Amino acid sequence: MSLLICIVSAFFWATFDLTRKISLQYVEPKILLFLFTLVQLIIFFIWIILDDFSIEFFEYFFPGLILIVIGVFSAIFFLQAINNSELSLTIPLLSFSPIFSSIFSFFFLDEKLRFIEYIGVLFILTGTLILYAKNLNLISIFLSFKTIKKSISAKLMLLVALIWSITPVLDKICLKSSTINIHGFLQSSGMLIFLFFFLKKNFLVQLKNIKKETYKIISITLLVGTTATILQFYAIILNFVPIMESIKRAIGQFSSVFFGKIFFREKVSPQKIIGIILLSIGVSFILK
Secondary structure, eight states: OHHHHHHHHHHHHHHHHHHHHHHTTTSOHHHHHHHHHHHHHHHHHHHHHHSOOOBOHHHHHHHHHHHHHHHHHHHHHHHHHHHHSOHHHHGGGGGHHHHHHHHHHHHHTOOOOOHHHHHHHHHHHHHHHHHTOSSSSHHHHHTHHHHHHHOHHHHHHHHHHHHHHHHHHHHHHHHTSBOHHHHHHHHHHHHHHHHHHHHTTTHHHHHHTSOGGGHHHHHHHHHHHHHHHHHHHHHHHHSOHHHHHHHHHHHHHHHHHHHHHHHHOOOOOHHHHHHHHHHHHHHHHHHO
16 A cells, blocks of 8 residues: 555656646746645645644754755756756656665665665666767767756756755654644745745736636646645655655656657657666666
8 A cells, every 4th residue: 555655646746747847838937836835835724724733843843944945946946957858858867866865764764775776876877878878879878978967957857856865854754743734834834935035026927927728737737746745745654765766756757758758749769768767777676
């Protein structure tokens, strides 16, 4: 049952990646993030009213505050990355997240992984280089370092992978001293306040500029994202962080190629296929 929650959560996150990229064609990243956080705030507030909640504030405060700050910046970086590059080139880079999660969870949660799981690092690195290679030859593969270095979207997504690798660890620490509903409420409240200072100058103008015909896709995006967030909280409680992250990334990267082809006509090259396979093998080693 715990693994099933991870899988369902992963599919919701993959769908959320798709709907976010579609929504970004009509609304700016910061506005989309603000609306998403606002919807989360409302849902978690209703949850608090209808159900019991508890929190040990002093244990929660420091990791909770860090989560708010890195949550805002990483979400903005993520939206900018997928908005300016192919879905099938940016989302797979989040496969680095389980690597970082394994390291952070070892130090902060004492979740020890076996040696074979770290072999996956080599596959993930190799898969990433092939993913960005122009051709399937050694010279082109090694030149991928240069391609990634020049790509702002790639660098942003690698930074997001680093930040998001510690996010589930901090979530798990917070959820040891709070219930899901109060945790979600405090996180969305903090992020909303933080975002307001980014948007206060042209906020109302940008909201008014959203066209009515885009309300449907934006609403779907917000609903899917909130569901994915809640399911992930349960997945974090019931599983080791690296296991949850590995399932999420494996499903996410295959979905990015499929969705990229179907909805954005992104090219499916041999490099992408081989790169995704190697990334998935790497993730599977971390999962074992």
